[in-house]
Structures are given as C-alpha cells and as structure tokens.
Amino acid sequence: MEYVIRTENLEKIYISKGKGLFRRKKREVHALKGIDFQVKKGEIFGLLGPNGAGKTTLIKILTTLLLPTSGRARVNGYDVIKEERKVRASIGCMLMGERGLYWKLTGRENLEYFGALYYVPKKRRRERIEYLIELLDLGDFIDRTVETYSSGQKMIVSFAKALINDAPTLFLDEPTIAMDVHAARKLREIVKDLNKQGKTIIYTTHLMHEADELCDRIAIIDKGEIKAIGTPAELKASIRQEGIVRIEGIIPQKALEALRSMGSVEKLAVEEKGGKEHLRIITANSRSALPEIIRVLVENESTLEYISPEEPTLEDVFVKLTGRTLSEDTREINEPEPDKSR
Amino acid sequence: MSLSRINPVNSLLLTLHVTKVRFRILSRYKGWFAFDFIFPIVFAALPILIGVSVAGGPGNAARAFKTNTGTSNYVIYLLIGSIVMMTVETSMWLVGYWLRWEREVGTIESIYLTPARRIQILTGVSLYSGMRSIFTFVGSYTFGCLLFGINPFQGEMLIAMLFLIAGLMPMWGIGFLYGAFILKVREAGSLINILGWGMAFLMGAYYPITVFPVTIQYLALAFPPTWMTNGIRSSLLHLSYFLGAWHWDLGVLVLYSIVMPLIGIWVFTAVEHRIKRNEGVGKF
Ligand SMILES: Nc1ncnc2c1ncn2[C@@H]1O[C@H](COP(=O)(O)OP(=O)(O)O)[C@@H](O)[C@H]1O
Ligand SMILES: [Mg+2]
Numbered sequence: 023m024e025y026v027i028r029t030e031n032l033e034k035i036y037i038s039k040g041k042g043l044f045r046r047k048k049r050e051v052h053a054l055k056g057i058d059f060q061v062k063k064g065e066i067f068g069l070l071g072p073n074g075a076g077k078t079t080l081i082k083i084l085t086t087l088l089l090p091t092s093g094r095a096r097v098n099g100y101d102v103i104k105e106e107r108k109v110r111a112s113i114g115c116m117l118m119g120e121r122g123l124y125w126k127l128t129g130r131e132n133l134e135y136f137g138a139l140y141y142v143p144k145k146r147r148r149e150r151i152e153y154l155i156e157l158l159d160l161g162d163f164i165d166r167t168v169e170t171y172s173s174g175q176k177m178i179v180s181f182a183k184a185l186i187n188d189a190p191t192l193f194l195d196e197p198t199i200a201m202d203v204h205a206a207r208k209l210r211e212i213v214k215d216l217n218k219q220g221k222t223i224i225y226t227t228h229l230m231h232e233a234d235e236l237c238d239r240i241a242i243i244d245k246g247e248i249k250a251i252g253t254p255a256e257l258k259a260s261i262r263q264e265g266i267v268r269i270e271g272i273i274p275q276k277a278l279e280a281l282r283s284m285g286s287v288e289k290l291a292v293e294e295k296g297g298k299e300h301l302r303i304i305t306a307n308s309r310s311a312l313p314e315i316i317r318v319l320v321e322n323e324s325t326l327e328y329i330s331p332e333e334p335t336l337e338d339v340f341v342k343l344t345g346r347t348l349s350e351d352t353r354e355i356n357e358p359e360p361d362k363s364r
Numbered sequence: 365m366s367l368s369r370i371n372p373v374n375s376l377l378l379t380l381h382v383t384k385v386r387f388r389i390l391s392r393y394k395g396w397f398a399f400d401f402i403f404p405i406v407f408a409a410l411p412i413l414i415g416v417s418v419a420g421g422p423g424n425a426a427r428a429f430k431t432n433t434g435t436s437n438y439v440i441y442l443l444i445g446s447i448v449m450m451t452v453e454t455s456m457w458l459v460g461y462w463l464r465w466e467r468e469v470g471t472i473e474s475i476y477l478t479p480a481r482r483i484q485i486l487t488g489v490s491l492y493s494g495m496r497s498i499f500t501f502v503g504s505y506t507f508g509c510l511l512f513g514i515n516p517f518q519g520e521m522l523i524a525m526l527f528l529i530a531g532l533m534p535m536w537g538i539g540f541l542y543g544a545f546i547l548k549v550r551e552a553g554s555l556i557n558i559l560g561w562g563m564a565f566l567m568g569a570y571y572p573i574t575v576f577p578v579t580i581q582y583l584a585l586a587f588p589p590t591w592m593t594n595g596i597r598s599s600l601l602h603l604s605y606f607l608g609a610w611h612w613d614l615g616v617l618v619l620y621s622i623v624m625p626l627i628g629i630w631v632f633t634a635v636e637h638r639i640k641r642n643e644g645v646g647k648f
Contacts, residue, residue, distance in 0.1 A: 036643055087476055088644045089637075110479035111368035117477065121470030126392040127385070138381035139478035139485075141374040142367040150367065167392070183474070189366035 025096075026191050026222045027061040027084060032093035034079050034246075038355065051354045053079040055246040056093070061224060061239075066217050068237030069226040070336065072346070074353030076246040077226040078117070081195045084224070085115050098191055111140065115193045116184040120176035120200050125169040129160060129179045132168060133186055140187040147186075154182045158212065173200040181209065191222045198232065210236055228348050230336040242340055245352060249343040257339045261304065264288060266338050267315060269301040270328040277322030284318060286311040291341040293349060298327070304342050368479060375484055382488025383495075386462075390496075400454070400496070404504040405511060408446035411570045412439055412512070433572050435601045440518075443508045444597050445569035448531075450504075451497045452567065452589045453560055455532050458493035459486070459539030464546045472645050482636070483629065490536045497532055519600035523610050527599060530617040531592025537624025538588075544628075544635040547645065567593050588620040 034054040053076045061067040069077045082088040084097055086106040095102045098112040123132050130151060137147035155164055160182060163175055171179070177200050184192060194213070198206035213236060217223055227233050233240050234254045242250045242257070250257060273292075281287055281303065289304040305311040312331065319326060340348050390396055415438060419425035426436035435441055466472040475485065509516035549555075566573070566580070567589040573581050584590045591606065595613050598605050605613045639645055 038643065082644060085477060087473060087640070089641045091641075107370070107479040107481070110477060111370060112366055114366075115477050118470055118473055122474035124385075124389065124471060125469065126389045131385070131388070135381065135385050136474065136478065138374075138378050139475065139480040140366075140368045141370045141378065141479065143369055143374060144377070146367050187366045187368050189368075 024063040025060045026063050027059075027067075027095065027097050027224070029057055029059055029084075029095040030093055032057040032080070032083060032095060033091045034076070034083065034088065035091045036079075036355075049355070053246050054083075054090070057243075057246075057248055059241055059248060059251060061222060063222055064217070064220060065238040066213065066223045066225060066236055068233040068240040069224070069243055070228070070230065070233040070240050070340070070348070071226075071243035072228050072348045073351045074245075075228075075243045077228075077243060078195055079246075080243070081115075081117065081193050081224070081226060085113060085117065085193055086110055087117075111187070112189055113191045113193060114184040114187060114189040115195075116180050116197050117193070117195045118180075119196065120173050120180060122180055123168045123176060123183070126167060128167050129164040129171070129175075129182075130155075132179065133164075133182060136183050137186045142187055150186060150188060154185055158182050174202060174205045177201055178205070178209070181212075185216075190220070191224070192216065193224045195226050196228070197225070198227070198229075206232075230340070230348055234336050240336070242336075242343060244340070244344050244346075250339065254336060257336060258334045261334045261338055261342050264334075264342075265305050265307055265309065265311070266332045266334050267301075267303045267305060267312060268328070268330055268332050269303065269315075269319070269326065270298055271319075271324055271326040272297075273299040273301065273319065273324040274322060277319050277324045280318045280322050281315065284311075284314065286314065289341050289345050291345065291347045293347055302338060302341055302347070304338060370479060375481070378480055379484045379488040379491070382485050383492045386489060386492035400500045401504045401507060404447040404450040404500070405443075405508045407450060408443040408508060411442050411446075415442070432575070434603050437514075437601055439512045440509070440514055441597060441601060442570055443505070443512065444600065445593055447501055447504050447508070448589065448593045448596060449564050449567065449569040451501050451528075451532070452535055452563070452592070454500065455493050455497045455535040456539045456542060456560070458496065459489055459536060460542035460546050462489050462493075463543045467546075467645070476645050482633070486540065486629070486632075490539075493536070493539070494529075494532050498528065501528055519602060520610075521600070523599040523614075524596045526614055527592055527595035527617065530614055530621050531588060531595070533621030534588035534617070534624035537620075537626070537628035540625065540628030540632045544632040547632075547639055548635050563587055563589060566590060569593060588617060588624065591617050591620070 032054050033056055036051040036053055038049045038051070057080060069080065071077055079088065083090050084095055084102060086102050086109050089103060097109045100108040100112065102109055127135065133151045133154070134147060137150065142150065155161055158178055158181065160179065163171060168176060168179070177197070181197060184194070198209055201209060210232065213223060213225065225236060237254065239251065239253050240257060241248045278290070278292060282290055286305050286307070287303055288306060291302045293300045303315065316329065337348055416422055416425045419428050425438055429438040430436040433441060466475065506516050566584040566587055568584065573584045573590060576584060585606070591613055594606060595610065595617065597603060599610060607613050607616070
C-alpha cells in the first residue's frame with residue numbers, strides 16, 4: 023500500500039504569552055495529543071471535527087508551516103521536519119480561506135506570482151493559469167484587482183492558487199467556509215473531479231454532510247485526538263445497533279437532566295436554535311426507549327414539536343464519541359477577526 | 365510530480381519576479397512619489413531655513429557653518445544629510461515593513477507554504493528596496509539642488525555613488541534584524557520609531573558628529589549610516605574623511621556590508637525557526 027501521508031504520535035503544544043512586550047503568565051494549549059494516521063494514495067481523506075479540534079494545527083504541521091512539539095510525519099515520502107522544501111514543492115494548499123492573496127494585484131497576477139514562488143517555469147505557468155481560469159470559471163474577474171472581489175471570488179482564486187503547481191496532493195482547510203451553498207457545491211464537484219484525475223486530497227471540515235458526501239475515509243478529531251477513523255459507512259455502522267431519536271421543542275433544564283439520568287439514554291446533545299431546543303439522543307434501542315423518553319419529557323413540562331427516530335449520521339457518531347455536537351466551539355483561545363484593512 | 369522545477373534559472377527568475385511584483389504593488393498606491401521625493405527635501409528645508417534665520421541671513425549662516433563643518437555650502441550639506449537619512453530610514457523600513465505588511469494582509473503564510481527559499485525572496489525585496497533608495501537619492505538630490513539653485517555636479521560623484529551603494533548593504537542587514545523583530549514582537553512599531561530617531565540623531569544628518577562628546581562619537585561610529593553620510597558628503601564637498609582617505613572609510617562600509625547582512629539573515633532564520641516551533645508566522 024502506498025501512503026501519501028503517515029504520522030507518528032504527533033503532538034503540538036502552543037505556548038502563548040500575555041500581550042505586550044514583557045512576558046506575563048504563560049498559557050499552554052495542548053492542540054494535538056498524539057495523532058497517528060495514514061492517508062492512502064488517491065483517496066479523499068476527511069478530517070471532521072468542531073472548531074478548536076486541532077484540524078488547522080494538524081494541517082499546518084503537515085504543510086510545514088509549524089513544527090510539531092514531538093512526533094514525526096511524512097508527506098509524499100518526505101519528512102516534514104527535515105525535507106520541508108521537498109514537501110512544499112509536492113503539495114498544493116488552501117489554508118487561510120480568502121486571505122493570502124495580494125489585494126493590489128489582479129487574480130491573474132497573484133497566480134503568476136505564486137507560480138513563480140513554486141518554481142513553475144514561465145511557459146507552463148501561463149498554460150496552467152489559462153487552464154485554471156477555464157476549469158474554475160474565473161474569466162469574469164481574473165483581471166480585476168483582488169480588492170474588488172466578493173469573498174466567494176477570493177476563495178475560488180485562493181483555490182486556484184492551491185492548484186497552480188499541479189501537485190499530486192492537496193490540502194484544503196475548510197475551503198467552503200466563506201462560500202454560499204451554490205459555490206460550495208460547485209467546489210465539492212471540482213474536488214471530486216480532481217480526485218478522479220488521481221489527486222490525493224486532505225479535506226477538513228466541521229460540516230458532517232460535507233464529509234459524508236465527499237470523503238472516502240474520515241478521521242473524527244476532537245480536542246486534539248482522533249476518536250475514530252473509517253469510511254462514512256463504517257463509522258455510521260458503528261452505531262447502527264443503537265437508535266437515534268431527534269426531538270425539537272421547548273425543553274426545560276430539568277427535563278434534560280431527567281433524560282440524562284435515564285438508563286437507556288447513552289448520549290444526549292442539545293443545541294439551541296431560534297428559542298427552541300434541538301435534541302439528538304442516542305439510545306440503546308430507540309423503539310423500546312421512545313415511549314419512556316416522551317413520558318419523561320412531558321412530565322417535566324416540555325413542549326414537543328417534533329419527535330422521530332432517525333438513521334444515524336456522522337453527527338451522531340460524533341455525539342456518541344464526545345457527548346457534544348459538531349457545531350459547538352471548543353477553541354481555547356479565540357483568533358481575532360482577520361484584519362481587512364488592505 | 366508537480367510542476368515545480370527547482371533549479372538556478374527558476375531561482376533567479378523567482379527573485380526578479382519578487383522585485384517586479386513589489387514595484388507593481390508600489391505603483392498601485394498613490395502618493396508614494398511624494399513620499400520618496402518630497403519628504404527628504406522638506407526635511408532639508410527645515411534646518412536650512414532655521415539656520416538662516418538663527419544666523420541672521422544666508423551670508424552669516426555660511427560663515428558660521430564653515431567654522432563648524434569646513435564648508436560654507438550649508439544648503440547642499442544639509443540636503444545630503446537629510447536625503448541620506450531618509451534613504452537609510454526607507455531602506456531599513458522596506459524589509460521590515462514589507463514583512464509586517466505581508467502579515468497584516470495575510471499573505472505571509474501563503475509565502476511560507478511555497479518552496480521558495482527565503483533568501484531568494486529577501487534578495488528580491490532588497491533589490492527592490494535598493495533600487496528605490498538609489499532612485500530616491502538621485503531624484504531628490506537633483507530636485508533639491510534645482511530647488512535651492514545649486515549645481516548638483518560637484519565633487520567626486522563616482523565616489524559618492526560608491527558610498528551610497530556600500531552604505532545601503534548594511535541597512536538591509538539591519539532591515540532583516542528589524543524584520544526578525546517584527547516576526548517576534550507583534551507590536552514593534554513604537555520601539556522601532558525610537559530606534560529610527562536615535563539613528564537619525566547619531567548619524568549626523570544635520571551636523572558633523574564632532575559636535576558630540578567623545579563617547580557618543582564612538583557610539584555614532586558604530587552605526588554604518590554615520591559612515592555613509594560622512595562619506596557622501598566628504599566626497600561631494602571635499603571635506604575630511606574619518607580615517608583620512610576615502611578608500612579607508614569605504615573599506616569600513618564594505619566590511620559592514622558583509623557583516624551586517626550575515627548577522628541579519630542569521631538572526632532572522634533563528635527567530636523564524638523558533639516561531640515555527642511555537643505558534644507559526646501567521647497572525648494570531
Ligand atoms: N497560535 C496559537 N496559539 C495558541 N493557541 C492556538 C493557536 N492556534 C490555535 N490554538 C488553539 O489550539 C486549538 C486547536 O485550534 P485549531 O487547530 O485552529 O482547530 P480547528 O482548525 O480544528 O478549529 C484551539 O484550542 C485553539 O484555540
Ligand atoms: Mg481551523
């Protein structure tokens with residue numbers, strides 16, 4: 023088996039100091055806690071986890087932007103610590119979304135510039151840019167300066183930038199995050215096409231439907247650890263015996279507590295949306311547990327609007343593994359808003 | 365296999381492309397022209413006018429100036445000092461500010477994702493900064509001379525040019541140090557300003573450094589720009605060199621030209637490595 027990526031016990035600890043010139047108290051964030059996984063040649067490999075899970079940190083180590091605190095990794099056969107330039111020349115990356123382009127240059131000038139920084143010979147570069155303009159439908163705006171772009175347009179040009187050196191391996195860190203539904207769907211189609219042409223793709227997301235639709239295999243990552251790895255079908259099959267119950271309504275705290283103390287409730291995740299609670303309950307057996315769940319809810323003054331047993335999704339796998347939903351933010355330090363001044 | 369072909373030709377083209385792109389971006393900001401040409405002249409005009417009024421007329425000013433500096437040509441003396449000061453400041457800023465700007469715009473990680481050698485990029489940026497500095501110098505010198513009605517063609521212009529070029533090289537070294545500092549300490553602005561003013565004070569833009577007490581004179585001599593100012597001025601106005609002859613003074617600058625960039629790049633690389641060990645070059 024040919025592996026494009028293999029990691030051994032990757033750890034990353036961020037040490038951040040207080041603001042200002044002089045050091046104040048130090049803070050440690052243990053962002054990765056021993057990551058071991060392999061990506062096979064030709065697959066779309068998903069990293070699925072909530073905000074703060076450590077996806078970006080992992081991608082940054084694999085793309086040589088960061089050094090791990092300990093552990094090792096190889097990408098395309100090269101060591102990410104000792105052979106960083108070989109790693110870089112062999113991959114394409116889209117990491118900071120719409121950032122990372124020069125606003126005063128046109129899209130085409132940006133692609134030319136990055137092509138040069140990837141040592142792509144001039145003639146090949148020109149051809150490649152023409153090809154990408156065609157492929158990604160950039161013709162309408164590629165010769166305008168980036169400052170005039172919408173965020174979706176910036177995203178797609180950033181995506182083109184990741185393809186400029188036609189690398190066999192692509193790292194895409196939440197590439198659809200600033201796109202509307204339509205543009206995101208189109209990008210996923212292109213990712214699938216690129217994969218059919220033989221590219222190996224590492225794709226991070228916190229959206230379970232994206233991972234489910236796109237990925238051949240998925241690693242579920244939470245708080246710096248890989249909780250499970252497998253094909254979407256395998257992951258879902260791992261909770262097939264159990265039953266999922268989805269409930270919407272106005273559900274008071276004491277009802278939630280009562281549910282949690284029920285023997286047949288394995289995991290319970292709550293999300294608040296528009297003044298209502300959305301519950302996903304993993305039970306040992308939904309058919310036998312359902313009547314009791316309804317009884318407990320009603321006895322505790324809940325107003326039920328929707329209740330139904332459901333097929334398990336990747337979200338449920340995540341809930342089962344962590345007791346939380348994917349949309350919950352688990353970051354320990356919040357990134358400031360990107361500066362949009364130029 | 366990707367399309368990347370890492371070889372000497374593509375490396376050279378990469379460096380030149382970086383230079384080209386810096387100029388292209390510069391050309392899309394309005395007002396840079398004023399900054400490069402007008403500022404040095406304004407900064408020269410201030411002391412010239414103050415000097416004239418304090419001394420009580422141009423004639424008195426010239427006579428008083430001669431006893432202190434050895435030349436009565438105070439206009440050109442101050443003009444050169446001011447232009448060198450501005451050139452030094454911009455050549456130092458260009459590398460450091462460039463990095464800060466890349467960080468703020470968010471392109472620094474994009475650059476670090478490419479296999480481009482940092483030294484090749486920095487050379488491209490330095491080439492841009494050097495060309496811009498020389499352009500600024502020649503432009504504002506000529507323009508300033510026209511404005512103040514003096515003949516720009518005087519003294520040993522070739523030697524002055526050598527001092528200019530040899531004086532810029534160490535500034536890049538200092539620029540890299542500044543760049544390293546910016547990578548490490550995010551809010552480096554005010555400290556750098558203090559450093560900049562200190563250097564402007566010490567390099568003797570408006571006066572010979574012999575007006576300082578001896579200890580401060582030695583401190584001033586530790587700064588390459590002091591040698592650059594004095595060298596250019598001495599060659600154009602036939603004043604005395606620090607070490608008696610132009611080739612000795614130039615030799616000192618050449619030494620700085622080798623040592624400072626080496627120190628700068630070494631520190632830069634070390635800081636860069638430490639940052640990669642910790643939080644990375646991006647903004648956080
Ligand atoms: N430069 C940094 N300094 C300190 N902590 C960081 C830094 N970058 C990320 N973190 C923290 O590390 C954890 C993982 O973050 P990240 O890798 O960005 O996760 P994800 O991409 O999955 O949202 C979070 O708790 C985050 O706050
Ligand atoms: Mg992230």
